[in-house]
Amino acid sequence: MDLEKSPLALPFPEMPPIDGVTLRVARARYKDWDRADLTLIEVAEGTAVAGVFTQSACASSEVELGREQVKSGSARALVVNAGNANAFTGYRGREAVEAIMAQVGDALDCPSEQVFVSSTGVIGVPLPKDKARDGVAAALTAEPCRWEDVASAIVTTDTFAKGAQTSAMVGDARLELVGVIKGSGMIAPDMATMLGYIFTDADVAPAFLQELLTQANAETFSCITVDGDTSTSDTVLAFATAKADHPPIENWDSPGADAFAAALTDLCRQLAQLVVRDGEGASKFITVRISGAANDESARRVALAIANSPLVKTAIAGEDANWGRVVMAVGKAGEPADRDKLSIAFGGIWAARNGLPVEDYDEAPVAEHLKGQEIDLAVELGIGEGRASVWTCDLTHGYISINADYRS
Amino acid sequence: MDLEKSPLALPFPEMPPIDGVTLRVARARYKDWDRADLTLIEVAEGTAVAGVFTQSACASSEVELGREQVKSGSARALVVNAGNANAFTGYRGREAVEAIMAQVGDALDCPSEQVFVSSTGVIGVPLPKDKARDGVAAALTAEPCRWEDVASAIVTTDTFAKGAQTSAMVGDARLELVGVIKGSGMIAPDMATMLGYIFTDADVAPAFLQELLTQANAETFSCITVDGDTSTSDTVLAFATAKADHPPIENWDSPGADAFAAALTDLCRQLAQLVVRDGEGASKFITVRISGAANDESARRVALAIANSPLVKTAIAGEDANWGRVVMAVGKAGEPADRDKLSIAFGGIWAARNGLPVEDYDEAPVAEHLKGQEIDLAVELGIGEGRASVWTCDLTHGYISINADYRS
Numbered sequence: 001m002d003l004e005k006s007p008l009a010l011p012f013p014e015m016p017p018i019d020g021v022t023l024r025v026a027r028a029r030y031k032d033w034d035r036a037d038l039t040l041i042e043v044a045e046g047t048a049v050a051g052v053f054t055q056s057a058c059a060s061s062e063v064e065l066g067r068e069q070v071k072s073g074s075a076r077a078l079v080v081n082a083g084n085a086n087a088f089t090g091y092r093g094r095e096a097v098e099a100i101m102a103q104v105g106d107a108l109d110c111p112s113e114q115v116f117v118s119s120t121g122v123i124g125v126p127l128p129k130d131k132a133r134d135g136v137a138a139a140l141t142a143e144p145c146r147w148e149d150v151a152s153a154i155v156t157t158d159t160f161a162k163g164a165q166t167s168a169m170v171g172d173a174r175l176e177l178v179g180v181i182k183g184s185g186m187i188a189p190d191m192a193t194m195l196g197y198i199f200t201d202a203d204v205a206p207a208f209l210q211e212l213l214t215q216a217n218a219e220t221f222s223c224i225t226v227d228g229d230t231s232t233s234d235t236v237l238a239f240a241t242a243k244a245d246h247p248p249i250e251n252w253d254s255p256g257a258d259a260f261a262a263a264l265t266d267l268c269r270q271l272a273q274l275v276v277r278d279g280e281g282a283s284k285f286i287t288v289r290i291s292g293a294a295n296d297e298s299a300r301r302v303a304l305a306i307a308n309s310p311l312v313k314t315a316i317a318g319e320d321a322n323w324g325r326v327v328m329a330v331g332k333a334g335e336p337a338d339r340d341k342l343s344i345a346f347g348g349i350w351a352a353r354n355g356l357p358v359e360d361y362d363e364a365p366v367a368e369h370l371k372g373q374e375i376d377l378a379v380e381l382g383i384g385e386g387r388a389s390v391w392t393c394d395l396t397h398g399y400i401s402i403n404a405d406y407r408s
Numbered sequence: 409m410d411l412e413k414s415p416l417a418l419p420f421p422e423m424p425p426i427d428g429v430t431l432r433v434a435r436a437r438y439k440d441w442d443r444a445d446l447t448l449i450e451v452a453e454g455t456a457v458a459g460v461f462t463q464s465a466c467a468s469s470e471v472e473l474g475r476e477q478v479k480s481g482s483a484r485a486l487v488v489n490a491g492n493a494n495a496f497t498g499y500r501g502r503e504a505v506e507a508i509m510a511q512v513g514d515a516l517d518c519p520s521e522q523v524f525v526s527s528t529g530v531i532g533v534p535l536p537k538d539k540a541r542d543g544v545a546a547a548l549t550a551e552p553c554r555w556e557d558v559a560s561a562i563v564t565t566d567t568f569a570k571g572a573q574t575s576a577m578v579g580d581a582r583l584e585l586v587g588v589i590k591g592s593g594m595i596a597p598d599m600a601t602m603l604g605y606i607f608t609d610a611d612v613a614p615a616f617l618q619e620l621l622t623q624a625n626a627e628t629f630s631c632i633t634v635d636g637d638t639s640t641s642d643t644v645l646a647f648a649t650a651k652a653d654h655p656p657i658e659n660w661d662s663p664g665a666d667a668f669a670a671a672l673t674d675l676c677r678q679l680a681q682l683v684v685r686d687g688e689g690a691s692k693f694i695t696v697r698i699s700g701a702a703n704d705e706s707a708r709r710v711a712l713a714i715a716n717s718p719l720v721k722t723a724i725a726g727e728d729a730n731w732g733r734v735v736m737a738v739g740k741a742g743e744p745a746d747r748d749k750l751s752i753a754f755g756g757i758w759a760a761r762n763g764l765p766v767e768d769y770d771e772a773p774v775a776e777h778l779k780g781q782e783i784d785l786a787v788e789l790g791i792g793e794g795r796a797s798v799w800t801c802d803l804t805h806g807y808i809s810i811n812a813d814y815r816s
């Protein structure tokens with residue numbers, strides 16, 4: 001089916017090349033479509049890599065292999081297949097991934113373990129080895145391309161290509177960080193897995209890059225939800241080519257560690273929010289902010305309980321400041337809360353304070369806020385210092401149409 | 409709004425009177441409607457009571473009080489208010505409940521603690537004391553009525569009145585068990601809380617009645633879901649009047665304990681399934697059966713992850729045997745699972761076995777099954793002996809219409 005572009009889409013940004021990163025795409029024709037669907041990104045020798053992966057107990061072979069590969073901390077290439085998730089395909093699926101790793105390893109004269117592979121698309125069908133082989137061969141000899149070409153080649157059901165960039169100053173050196181991402185439901189008609197890739201010219205020790213990515217993930221990718229569903233293939237990889245001229249960042253005491261960490265988190269947040277902006281059927285981008293929770297993790301769980309509540313999401317779709325549903329979602333989160341200390345605000349205007357509706361509550365400005373595309377929902381639990389923000393979208397007829405009315 | 413009767417509705421059954429139980433309803437006019445909305449049920453002296461309540465951290469005053477009241481094990485009356493949930497109303501809400509308890513206690517000459525109160529409807533508005541007082545006064549002098557009148561007086565957004573009955577033989581004595589219930593989402597535009605009430609003429613010790621109800625709840629009410637949302641007021645109470653002529657059932661060694669326990673569980677299952685049958689927008693009743701899990705509780709969690717997955721629920725609404733979404737839901741449940749041992753069947757026909765799509769899978773009979781109103785989805789995890797069944801409904805445009813398109 002052809003989907004209309006999300007009303008929350010952002011234009012593709014200007015993104016600089018990253019020294020040590022070469023982008024290529026090709027047509028493997030994993031589906032009967034006329035577009036590039038195989039991406040091959042070569043990274044320079046000495047590139048550090050880190051990754052975070054789905055916690056699904058039924059992960060794909062790509063994820064199983066990737067979890068092992070990142071332990072070495074070294075990468076030379078990334079291959080992304082779009083159109084076939086190669087999930088739930090047993091040993092044949094695994095063989096297909098290993099064949100790609102070997103082919104690219106041979107071509108680049110590197111250990112196959114330094115070739116990372118991701119796949120997204122239909123499941124239950126092993127990745128066709130012949131199409132993959134021909135596609136990789138074509139990509140190896142293709143002209144280099146731009147970030148937007150890559151962002152377009154990795155999508156499946158996304159309605160717009162997603163990229164982001166930022167930078168960090170370390171002494172006199174300006175470190176560039178860029179990223180591309182795909183995903184629209186946590187999973188969609190064709191397994192719209194979230195796959196995100198970050199590239200930087202920074203010189204970062206692999207173990208510290210992993211620490212920073214894990215930390216950034218906790219505040220960004222782990223704080224978005226479209227429908228609470230989790231793909232069997234979700235993956236975010238970060239590659240650091242060490243081409244920028246600065247002392248290596250090896251731990252928190254290294255010069256520039258804080259600046260780089262902040263930039264990496266900022267980039268992850270931008271990328272994560274782009275996925276929400278392409279949430280299936282989304283008409284509103286919702287920020288749920290929790291304060292006063294027992295601790296930060298408790299705040300995140302309460303925020304996700306609200307962000308995943310079909311009743312909260314439909315209320316916002318209906319532009320209804322239904323704080324009763326927010327109370328319900330807080331109550332079901334299974335986290336410490338006290339009904340009589342709870343306060344709830346839409347767009348900065350308190351609807352309920354300390355467990356009671358606000359006496360002379362003026363609904364007009366709240367109704368105006370809810371008519372917009374950017375919704376702010378704040379909940380103060382009043383029992384501690386824990387804080388968290390999560391991002392989600394509303395639940396509309398569009399979501400049902402995409403997921404029920406069409407056959408995948 | 410007026411909702412059409414659920415296509416999954418069942419007719420109201422023949423239900424016998426229960427010795428020691430007197431039913432009355434009245435018009436408190438909690439909303440601007442022309443119907444009975446206050447129920448007063450008097451139970452004989454010596455009636456044992458047990459209850460299970462929402463685990464919400466933001467429960468209503470009625471629930472807070474009820475949790476305390478059941479500890480005494482004795483009841484004389486039940487009052488149910490429909491149209492106002494009295495939730496998130498602070499001390500004024502609590503005062504309104506205590507006033508009802510005192511008024512009924514005076515009239516029946518019993519301690520007010522033996523008067524149980526439930527309320528369902530809009531939240532954030534304290535139950536109006538004057539309407540409650542006049543309604544209770546009217547109910548106290550009303551003519552006794554039938555079960556169907558009670559089942560109709562306790563509803564809010566339900567599209568049909570819900571009742572069930574069963575019986576158990578203990579020696580020569582036939583014990584009658586009946587129940588009424590209301591609820592359609594776990595929570596709905598007007599807080600469509602689940603409230604269930606069970607009455608029996610059995611003579612059961614309060615502590616044992618509580619044990620049996622807790623156990624039955626784990627297999628029935630705790631195994632249904634419409635949207636994964638949980639009301640702040642969910643309540644199930646069981647009243648046993650001890651009017652039947654049989655030796656008291658005091659523990660598992662008492663004659664008839666097994667028969668009574670089985671009947672109670674059967675009644676709870678019937679009532680629980682009626683709520684799913686009135687699930688907002690439901691067009692299909694779905695049974696999710698898990699086998700081969702690490703243990704029974706793990707099986708229940710996997711089953712609920714599937715039953716709560718918007719992508720599984722929309723796939724079934726679309727009559728799509730999308731077992732990939734079932735794999736995804738199993739993977740995200742956070743319970744032990746092995747992708748390569750997983751098998752999935754629709755309507756008894758295996759679509760995937762041991763982590764692979766079935767080779768010569770014939771979709772035609774599965775497609776036929778999915779066109780029906782009663783859907784059976786079975787998942788064999790292949791790692792243990794744990795089993796569970798849960799019941800849910802599909803996710804349709806109707807759910808969005810009820811919860812987003814209309815203002816509550």
